[in-house]
Amino acid sequence: MPRPLSFLVNITGVGNHPGAWTLPGRAPDAYIDPEHHLRVARTAERGALDGVFLADIPALYHGIAQGPGQALEPSMLLTYLAAATERVGVVFTGSTTFNEPYNLARRVLSLDHASHGRAAWNAVATFFPDAARNFGLDAPPDHDTRYRRAEEFTGLVHRLWDSWEDDALIADTSGARFADPDRIHATDHTGEFFDVAGPLNVPRSPQGRPVTLQAGASPQGLAFAGRFAEAVYTPLLDAEAARGYRARLAEQAHRYGRDVSGIRLLPGLTPVIGSTEAEARTRFATLEAGVPEDARQIGRVARTLGLDPATTDPEAPLTDARLSGPPPDRLPTGFFRTHAEIARREGLSLAELAARTIGGHRSVVGTPEQIADDITTWWSAGLVDGFTLLPDALPDGLEVFVDHVVPILRARGVFRHGYTGTTLRDHLGLPVPAPSYEQKGATAL
Template identity: 55%
Template sequence: MRRDRTLHFLVNVGSAGYHPAAWLDPALTPDAFIRLDHYQAVAAVAERGLLDGLLFPDIPVQQPGIARAPAATLDPVLVTSALAVSTERVGLIPTASSSLNLPYNLARRILSLDHVSGGRSGWNVVTTFEPNAARNFGVEYLPARDERYRRAGEFVELTKRLWDSWEEGAVIGDQESARFADPDKVHAVRHRGEFYAVDGPLNVTRSPQGRPVLVQAGASAQGRAFAAAHAEVVYATQFGLDAARDFARDVRGTAVRLGRDPRAIRILPGLVPVVGSTTAEAQARFDALQGRLHPDSAPVRTLARWLGYPDAVLDLDAPLPDQLRVLPADRIGPEGFFASLSRYAADTGHTVRALLSEFLGGHRVLVGTPEQVADHIESWWRAGVVDGFTIIPAVLPSHLEDFVDHVVPVLQARGLFRCAYETETLRGHLGLREPVNSFART
């Protein structure tokens, strides 16, 4: 383990929280998910906890289930832009699809956020698997997974060139001589590829951190290959340490074969911590959330739907049936989650009831005291398979406050996490080097 390693934490900021009953928390208003002050409160807690960044998930489609929960979201680029004004250090990472955007526009929006925030932006790259989302953009049929990722690879490489189109030092800003920029350091990309044709240059100057940070959340075979080629942060789905070790070995090994430094990738799987002063208190808090669910949105139905078998009848006190551990041919959804959960179910032999106590919407639930949560984080980190976690609070902002106020101090006391921000940018927080401009003369 390198001596300079330290823990890193992103926060998944989704609506009122990750639990489907989060919006029923008495401390929240039913419309919290569309109130800027709600997100400002979340960002303030994350910044107080010295966390690296806020990640805003997004699928641009009205999700089902609005009869029982506010299944809607604000545009994450606009929300993060608003939060840039009320925060000073925490990173801001909106999600945007490479399948439903154009490279020039998205490159400009993300780089604009980077300037507005003083070098604190990232981009969570997704390829979109939801057909209904595609139809909202006039796309009748989404390409197969291989083509979506091939398109995403070209999109990302083109975006990096657009972000590089203004070299360092291109802006002169000499008011006396009325000389603003050096045209020789501003470059057209002149891209002609399989999917995109863009001239450039971008009409936004170089990022304060070199480039915004590239985040990726896919865990399928194609997603892993994409992460190895392009991602600087990987938001993964992992339930067991062995699977996490295999995932890290695969991604970092492929990165080496592609000529990348494997240490330039931060693997931060999702974790849903539910914290209490005792184990029993923490479990009671989680049980209270589960108890607020309406029968129409029972966790067992959610589990079956995520697996791709929405009509399956599950015995709560038996292991997951073998036939449900085979990926259905017509399943629409992230393959990485299916692979992680089915492997974990097979490895542990847990009953469905036990799985439901550890699973929430695709990520592992960890119920315990601050010390127990810190022990889990430290053990995975010391194993060298993760660089930290993406914290997914079940209820926002209260469960994030629990993590910041009770778990973070334990990690700080153990010398595993910073006691103050040491840099100004998201790239700096994550310990990532500023990339060399691809147009710069050697």
């Protein structure tokens, strides 16, 4: 199958830029309005984009004084979106730190059946202290423990999803046989973190198994992706970073007997689009004006690097001494590492680095043709398989992308004119995974 160009859309509340909610005509409570999310999902479907993605942190957004975060529980909201759409995929973020494998496996597989095979699970090893305190912990587990738990958790979820063989559900009304217990396998798992008997009480997915995503960029996250992920969402700010990441991902996949061609690399991208480049830059300036001065892009990038924006010259090249501090507590280490690496490699100042990124991910400010050029260049070079779009403001940021960038990509022959399949695996060009029946024994219904 030819490698497709793929797009997920991360519905970051009312937009990836923190000033999005202040633009004229915005409803301040749109981030908790299901209809707002549905408008975004239907726009993505109109453009034949692969899926919509909901990130999730189970805690109050730390910047709530200055703008909205994300609030609605993702599996509930995605079920609503799936019921009101037909083809677009729905990507659920579920923490391996603060969930139990059986409940999460059942929830995601239920979403997959409700959407007729359009669901994915973004497995994240949540590290936020505020979230830990909401689950009875003084602090989150350390990094290594979180990823050991994540690996056991994810392997167990996959086994639970494979509890039922494809032909276990017989539904023979004449013979009064509903299911074959010999084709429904117990899990019988005992590990470092979990004891789960299984099997799952939900038959196998319409797409074989829900797609597994991973969003970590640390060495442990990369190893996790090589073992389990079928798509990866990560911050990559330049071509060299993307080339190096794909090479490391290929090494990790090979380590687990996999080929990197079975993993879709979909880094974050925030397009800021105008009919002219000047109009696009005016849009960005308007977004920046919607947040306090100390929360604007230069300040946000400084804090990503653990620097004090008040004492950092924005025009001076960032030195090794400036870039060698510990990552900030409230941000993933991958964001810190990605920003520090490109600043060190290219000798960038804080202002130059801030011009390339919004919300930790790469940003391109320009016309639809310039956005399409950028996407085509990265994809044609084999650096990525597509992008996870984080529109600057929603819903209009995505509407402009679908109405003006997608037609250019189609005219160039690099993006489909419509869906050619019905499942998220179809959209992403991923094969149906063979079921893993290494579980011992069978269970009766």
